[in-house]
Structure formats: structure tokens, C-alpha cells
Amino acid sequence: MTDAAFSALASLADPSLLLMLAIGVLAGLVIGLIPGLGGTGAVAILLPVTFGMDPEPALAMLIGALAVVHTSDTVAAVLLGAPGSASASVTMLDGYAMARQGQAKRALSLAFLSSMAGGLIGAVGLTLAIPLARPLVLSFGSPELFMLTVLGVSLAAVLSRGNVVKGLTAGFLGLLLGLVGTSPTTAEERFSFGSLFLSDGLSLVAVALGVFGLAEIASRVGQRRVAEKPVELTGGWASGIREWLTHWTQVIRGSLIGIWAGILPGVGATAGTWLAYGQAVATAKDKRKFGKGDPRGIVGPESANNSVEAGDLIPTFLFGIPGGVPSAMLLGMLLTYGIQPGPAIVTDHLDLMYLIVWAFAIASIAGAFLCFLATGSLAKLTRVPFAVLGPGLLVVMLLGAFQESGQLGDLWVMVALGVAGFFLKATGMPRAPFLIGFVLAIPMERYYYLTASLYDGAEWMARPGVLAFAALLVVPVLWSLIKRLRGASGAADDGHRDEHENVAAAGDELEGSLAGTPWSAAVAVVAVFLFGGALWVSGSFSEEARLMPRLVAVCGLVAALVLTWQEARVNRRRAGRDAVKDAREPAGGSGATMLATRVEPRVDTPALTRHHDLVIAARTFAAMAAFLVLVMVGGYAAATLVFTPVFLLYAARTRPRTAIIYTLVLGLVLLSLPSLLPVDLPLGALQ
């Protein structure tokens, strides 16, 4: 075995192979920067290039790209709050918070170094895991996979900042949204209301970029200047490495969880990053800063999301079950070289397996190193006002979302979800459980159904793996209940606690700014109606297809009703307190109040800020809708050329010269993009 390992390493010393690897890494980094393209885009652009090559250089190139896509997709998540994948949304929680406190460079350094280590440990794990993979995969039956999905969603709901009821409500809303489309068990359409477009379910990229990315644009575009604390530019690379080294245990734990999760076919790659975040929070003594820029919240998941990619290669090669589109394409490529996936690949093509391992390791190091070198200049991006970034970002994100399905409908869904994401954000509902619920809804249903039909009665619940996961779920909850019962009575006061958190979260002025107002009560009521409506609609499904939607709707209804009750209580109390409050200084006044300050410096109450935020968001979403209408009429390039200057001149108030140059550059990029990347521009009716 070691012979093969070293001969593979020796073959990588071949300059042409290294060149291919370098091309792969560069392509992967560039494509990863564009939210929404991700690994699929990277493999899709490189795959045609590999036709006619020998398997070794072709593999080196593709693995090079795959290994680094999750390194550079962190950039958009951390700097702009626009995660293009479910795993990037985890890094975003703390990374974006840190960036908004002016520490973008620190957040990126931590993320890149962790990516590097994650990739490296992942490559080692890939080697060691090959003999263990088969028993491990076979020991995970449908019941264990089901529990894993439950664990993923509950961890996200419980660990996200804020109150647990809000987290659960958001998680159930996400699950419900994930159920839209064709049922995995009976192939009947649910919640699609007769639309073939909805019968496919919503696209992950559209949901992630809508709920996070567009909501971010809408909430920050009101700032015509940089409101954050100044960007931290000093502090050399050495200090970044030093700080990162203090978190080395998180790196190792995150990477190991990533490998383990990646090996599990089907759900691992999605749930893995969350499990890493979950353990980081669970094992931390001081949990208060998670979600507000805790370095451990970046290091753990970021190490995991690169080692997940390595772990994912195991089911891909050994069982022919890829964890995602990129590894599926890799599989297809192997097939065209006459290499069949299967347990025999380890004996028949051991040299190739080691080539993959080494290529993965080298690419991770090189990719993360390149990104690390660039952190300083990347971090400067946070100095550009969001109003100026806005149109460019919008154009790029919508284009990214369009690539997955090629449907204009996805873009409308994205804008609608942007509105939803804005309200979730403003009312302090965590959006991460929403996204993870959306991603895991179908696997959860699939494995629940399979468990229920393949096992007699409740015998599956006694399986050791299931018991272990159940313990992971229940023990922390019981523990906190016990602590709460023993602890001070004041801790039970949810409304009070929320407000304290808002003050602490000064890094993001909108987050939770509407919490405790009639707006957040309205969000709770809307949730009640959504769950109620879903319950009613699900009555028309067949028995098997009804199971999961009903369960989600009922549980969600309970959570939403509790939330409504809490909101009502808080609102009542607030009404009584308002008189007192008017005299006080605003609690979370910063950033977005800037404009309000300019207009009317003396009446700077939170209510005015809120009103101002809402007006700006409403205008921005209207502008997005107008853009989509333009796209439908004249096509993407034409719409961009018209929309961008108008937005820049009126909303961002840039100089006419800036607007012209900006638009021309954006237009040129758009027109040249289809020939450089596998990107299609939406066509309009007039084209």
C-alpha cells in the first residue's frame, strides 16, 4: 500500500500533472467566489476540457477544483452574507458577524487556515478510512440516517442564536418548504398547486441566496456609506496563524466529524458542517458569543466542510453513491475511462486512489494558501458601501441561482424568499435552521418512510446507533431543563432575554430590530396560518405522502402557537413600557440609523429607524421585482444594462461617471461570462 502511495506522490511531481492540478485549483477558487455556482459549476466547466486526456491529469484537475471550491465560497458568505451552499451558511453565522465588526480579515484568515487543515486532515482520513468505509457505511441503515437528519435540523434550531421556539418554528418552516414538490415515496406532487415548475421542489441555491443574500442586500442597501467599524488592515499573517493555532482542537474535531459525516451516503455532506458547529457550541464553556463572531464558530465548521468533501469521495468511489452533483460528475468521468466505482476500485486502481488523495491534499494547501495571501485585499471589499455593491451582487446572485435549474421562476421564488428572509432576520428568527430544514426535509422523509416500512414496529428504535443519536438529542435538552428549574426564575423570562441579546448584537443593527414589535407577532401569526394551511392541504394527499407533511405541520403549528403567545405577552408588556422608553436613549442605535440621523437628528427613536429600514427594504424588493420584469421582457444582459445605472444613480447616488463605468464593466462581464464559464443568461420575451 505504501508503495502505491509513494509512486502516486512521485507521479504528482510530473510538471504536467502539477500544471493540471494548478489549473483545477485556480478554476475552483474563481468559481467558488461566485455564490451559487459552486462545485457543480467547477466540474461542469472543467469536464469538457478533460475529454481526451489521460485519467491521471484529468483527475488531478477535477480534484484540484473540488478540493478548493468550499475554501473560496466562504468569501461571499463571510463578507457579503450570501452563502451559496448549505455548508457556507454555517460559517456565515459567526464569520459574517465578525466581518461586520470590522474584522473581516481575521474571519477570513481563520476560515482559510481551517479549510487548509480540514482538507489536509480529510486527505489523510480518506486514506485511513478506505478499509473502514464498508463496515461503517453498512452499519448505517435507514433508521440511523433518519436520526441523523433529525439531529441536523434540531441542532440548527437549538444552537442558533435567540430563543429556541423561534429556532424550532424556523426549522419547521424550512422543512415545510423542503416538502414542496414530488414526494420521494409515492411520486405524487405536494404543495405544487398544479405547477410543473414547483413539482421539482425549490432549488437550494435560490433558497439560500434568497433567504440570506437578497435579504442582506435589502437590509443594508440603505447605507450609502460604510457604517461598520473600520476594516482591520494591520496584523500580519503571523498573528492570524497564531490565533488560529490556539483553536487547534476545534480544527481536529471539526475535520474528523467532517470525514465521518461525508462517508455516510445521502445526508452526511449536508449535515456534517452543522454537526461540527453543534459540537463546537456544545463543548464550549462560554457559549454567549456564538453567532456574534466567535472564532470557534468559524474554525470548526470550516474545517469540516473541506474534510466532508474528502469523506464524500469514499461513498462515491466505493459504492458509486455520490453525495452531490460534483462528485456524481467525477464518477461519470471515471466511467468514461472505463473505471467502475465499487469496492474493487481499491484493489484494481489503488494508484489512482492515492493520486486522488495526494491531489486533494496538495490542492487544499495551495488553494487555502492563495486565499490566505489574498485576505487583505478581499477584506477591503467590506469598505465598499452596500448600496454600490448592491446591483452588481444582485445581478451575480440571480445569475448564479438561474444556473441550477434554468428557470426564471426560481428567480421569483428567490425574491419572494428574500422578503421572507428579511422579516425572519428583522424579527430575530434564526434563518440557519430554516435552510437546514429545507435541505434535509426530503432525506428525512425518505429515511423515515423506509425505516417505517422496512422494520417491524418500533424495533428500529432499539438499534444502538439510533439510541446514541437520540441521546445526543435529548441529553442536552434535559440538562438545560434541569439547570433552568434549579436556576433563577428570571432566566425563564424570554422577552427580557431577547432584548439583552439585541443590545449585545450591535454588530448587525437589523438583526432582531423588529423583535417584540407587532411585526414579529405578525410573523408568528403568518407561520400559524402557513402550518394550518399546510395541514389542510395535506388532507388531499395519499396516506404515505401525507405522513411527513402532517407531522411537520402539526409540530410547526404547536411551535408557532407558542411563539404567538410569547409575542403577544411581550407586546403587551412593551405597550405598557413604551412611555418610559421614549425618554431613554435608543438601545441598538448604530449603522442604519445613520440616515435617519441625518434627516432628523433629534427624533432618533428605534421606531423611526424601523420604519426607515422597512421603507428601504420595500423599495429594494420592488426594484428587484422590476429587474425581473425587465429580464422577462428583454433578457438578462439588456435588463442589467438598464437597471444598474438607474439603481446606482437614484438609490446609491453615485457620480454619473461611476454609474456609467460600473454598468459598462458589469455588462461586459455578463456578455463574456457565457464563453468563459458554463453559464447561461436568461432570455427575454423579445429575444
Place this chain on the structure above:
Amino acid sequence: MTQHVNEEDVATTGDHDVSPAQDSLERPAPSPRLTGAIVAGFAALAVGVSVLGGDLLNPPASTTDGDYSGETVEMMIPLAEGGGTDTWARFVGAELTEAVPGSPGLAPVNDDGGEGILGTNHFMTSAKSDGTEVLVSTASTVVPYLLELPAVHYDFTELRPILANGTGAVVYARTGAGVRGVEDLVDRDKPLVFGGIAATSLDLTTLLAFDLLSADVEATFGFEGRGPVNLALQRGEVDIDYQTTSFYGPAVEPLVEDGTAVPLFSLGQVDEAGEIVRDPNFPDLPTVVEVYEQLHGEQPDPQVLDTYRAILALTYTYQKALWVPEDTPDEAVELLRSTAEDMGADPKFQKSAAEVLGGYPIDASADLAERIGEAYRVDEDVREDVLELLETDYDITID
């Protein structure tokens, strides 16, 4: 939070190089005339780009002159990147375009809506009929067509085939479930659990085979793909499964060798005379028909057999195909078809394509259109039989 921001950092970060942003605070809205001029300029540019640019960049194709040089063949793959069909299509498409005189470029387009239905619908309504747009069909789009699902707006009889490629499949079972051979398929105490994806997918053919044999099998659907079913069988969650030819070798053979599984029969192939024959890749395995004779000592019911044969031809013998719109000029169709035929006969191609094609030759002979047309013109009886089976045994009604 502020503990991490060094005082020095704050001090050194001047706002001087973000001046455009700062200026903007004081800048009033631009004058309507200036804005109007800028926007009008860009609008004119936009019109120019989208209307003229499109025409200039895409001159009309000339494919009837026996030469595709300078053209780009757009291949509509109605399924996601990375699947078996995608791999097949990209490989065959690349080889074919390279062999066509003039070596046109190839632009694969994955439009994976509605499990293949949306992309195929889209091709049907908007594909150019100049020989530069090609559709890929596979079992996922053929079965809904056969069942006449309401979402299907395409009709294979209104398309012209370029080439077809079949595959086969083998049904195998877990020895741990007490299966030693085909005789254990019937008269069981406990039915065998079959793991499937959906009754309206490629599973349909295997379900028809079970129905034909009156095998004692109970199906559970909902698996993500055939790979996961194979794993579930190894874990003992399911008892019986099938794998297509290309996955049988790596996924099932090791299990057969170590005694965990036993191959039972192949689904067979439909030969040129329309008979069900042994799969050339599994000459030692009996076909469904042979197993029936062995189990029941007689020939299967002719009507049931007809239905099975029709579905087998559609979903396996002509499983994957490339098509062009009906109005495509004969010269272009003939050029593509004959190129495909020569390519399929080329030993070099056969060698490099062995794994992707799964051991079944490229079928592009002159009478392909006729044979494939016959297979795709499904009798109303056959369709009704299938619908009845789905309704009675699997509780699926198609309106």
C-alpha cells in the same frame, strides 16, 4: 467584541480612499436630463446587444451540405449533471460531433426539470430543426410518455432518431433471505422485500417481470437510487433488487462471489425479430420467460408477455437515444445517422466506449427509425395493462 480590534487598527484606517461613498451623502439626485441620457444610452446599447448581437453571433446554420464545420450542436440533456444518462450523453455526444464532417462544437445543456419532462417538453416546442439541436431520451422520459402523464407534451413519434443504445439488467436476491434460486421466488411464507425508487420509473419493467412470474414480492419505494438499494440489500433491509449491466459487475459480482447474493435472471433483450432473448452480456442467466417456464411448466399468457415485451423494448433495448426534430432536413439526419453508424462500427470507439455503453452496441443502422418507431408506438392494450397493474398492485392512479 471590541477586545479583538486593536486601537491601532482603528486609528490607521482612514476613510480617505472611500471618498466616492462619502461624497454621495451630500450629492443630490442627479438631474432628470442627465439620468435620462445615461439610461437611454444604455437602453439603446441593451437593444443592440440583445437583438443585433444575437443575430450576428448566430448566423443561420448550414447543415445540409454534408459539412458541419463552424456549427455548434446543442445537446439537450433533460436530466441533472453527473447521472448515468448525462455521462452517456456527454461521451457519445463528444465522440459523435468529433466524427461528423467539419467537427462541429458540442454544447451540452442540462435542463433537469420534472425528472426530464420539462426539458423534453421544452425541446419539443423550441428546438431548431436545422440539425444543430439534439435531444437525449432515457427511461425517465420514456416511461411518463408511455403512461401519458398529463405533464408530458412531447411525442417521440414526432421526432427522428439518430442513434439508440440499450442496456440490460439482472435481478438478484439476498441469500440471507432464504433465496437459493428462482424457485424461491414463489410459494413463500414471507414475501421478498423489493427496494425501489418509484413504480413509475425504470423499476416498472422489473415490477412487470415480477407480475409475469407471479413472484411473491412486496415493493417498498422511496430509495434515492439503485446504489442505495444495493447497500440496503447488503444490510439486510431489502431482499431483492436489480442492477443495470454496467453496475452489476462492480456492485453485485463481489456479493455473488462471497455468497451474500445470488443472481436470479436477466430482464432479457428484444431482438430484431421482436423476440425476448438472453442478454448477450449475461449468456448464462435465464430470461424472465425461461424462468416462467421453469416455475410454471408452461408458456406465459400471451397478452401479459406482449405487455412485458413492449415495455422491455422501450425501457431497455432502446433505452437511450438521440433525436432531432421532425422537420430536420433529410441530409442532416442522414449525415448524423451514418456518422453514428460508422462510429459504432469502429473498433477504436468500441474499445474506448466499452464501459460507458455497458456492453451494448450503438444502434444507428438505416432501419433504426422504423424499429424504434414501432417500439415507441405503444398499443392501447399495453398501456392499459400497465395502468391496471400500477393501480391494483401499487395503488397509483394516473388521470
